[in-house]
Amino acid sequence: MINKLVIENLRHRWVRTLLCALVVGVQVMSILTLIGLSRGMLQDSANRAKGTGADIFLKPDTQGTFSFSSGQIDEKFEPFVAKQPHVAQALGVLITPVELITTISGVNVAPFEKMSGGFHFFAGGAPSAPDDIVVDNYYAQQHKLRVGSTVKLLNHAWRVSGIMRSGILGHLIVQLSSLQRLTGNATPPRVSEILVKLDDPARTTQTVDQLNALLKGNLRAISMTDLQSQFSVSNIPELRAFIGVITTLAVVVGFLVVFLSMYTAVIERTREIGILKALGAKPLTILDILVREAIVLAIAGCVIGILLSFASKALITGLMPSSLRVIDVPDWWPYAAAIALGGALLGAIYPGFKAARQDAIEALAYE
Secondary structure: OHHHHHHHHHHHOHHHHHHHHHHHHHHHHHHHHHHHHHHHHHHHHHHHHHOOOOOEEEEEOOOOOOOOOOOOEEOOHHHHHHOOOOEEEEEEEEEEEEEOOEEEEEEOHHHHHHHHOOOOEEEEOOOOOOOEEEEEHHHHHHHOOOOOOEEEEOOEEEEEEEEEOOOOOOOEEEEHHHHHHHHOOEOOEEEOEEEEEEOOHHHHHHHHHHHHHHOOOOEEEEEHHHHHHHOOHHHOHHHHHHHHHHHHHHHHHHHHHHHHHHHHHHHHOHHHHHHHHHOOOOHHHHHHHHHHHHHHHHHHHHHHHHHHHHHHHHHHHHHOOOOOOOOOOHHHHHHHHHHHHHHHHHHHHHHHHHHHOOOHHHHHHOO
16 A cells, blocks of 8 residues: 555656666666776776786886886896896886877887787788777777878877787877887986896796896886786776765755755655554554655666666766776665665655654645
């Protein structure tokens, strides 16, 4: 009986019901899209690092200092590292941001193809001239590029020599010497990191320890396994804090929306509540009705939010496939639903108690 009354109440005011469920859905969608975007970007970065074929990465040993320079490693370390035991190949890479979070990578193409196993081209081929650039299929799709197109980056006109399959190093790859010259890293030649490939991957841990002892104060070695483990939301405090803030805001929004809806429902149904109490309905029954309405709104909002998260993923992927990567996060559906439900229940508490405390005679006399 109570469930039927709840459903009829929501159906009778279907516009308000739909709008409330939609706002709760937007709350759920925001959480799922944020988590999916965070994981997608980190997963994409991990896959690109793995695509280089390197076993060890050498990064600057900054020891807490900070630099705006993209090239912090003297290229002379590359032949030095290459001479170390069990090192089959060492290769410097210069990485420079060009737009939003998109970067351009400079490498010596032939050695890099040997290390990574080579590019997989949909069209064209590797850069041969100083002004040639290779773009991946996502970047080509987003910017409507084809082989022979001109791209202006870093105030320089590049000719697209090839379109490769995504997943190796970066979206944009050029000759190392060209990028060093354009970014002021040519004298002395500097790079951002050094990729190291071993003759036996089983010796990775041993070689990492040896390189860290040998290069302490200059470079820090990290294995591919450790590097990939760092591409996790739990390992990035700033990202965890950001997600926490967004989740809190989502709870507040859900609380306010349901609170307004339930409070308005109490005002609009003052006489109805009076009739129910006159017929013998207990205060807990009135509270139960409003809480059930809030739960129905939250559940409907969760379903709408999950559907909207798929739509937002398709929209982001369609508009910016090279800049932003979003993945589905079904493991977060229960968390997003719990957050929405919690906000809805909080929003229903005060209006519910207000309705339960109404005097039957005053409610029946309300106009």
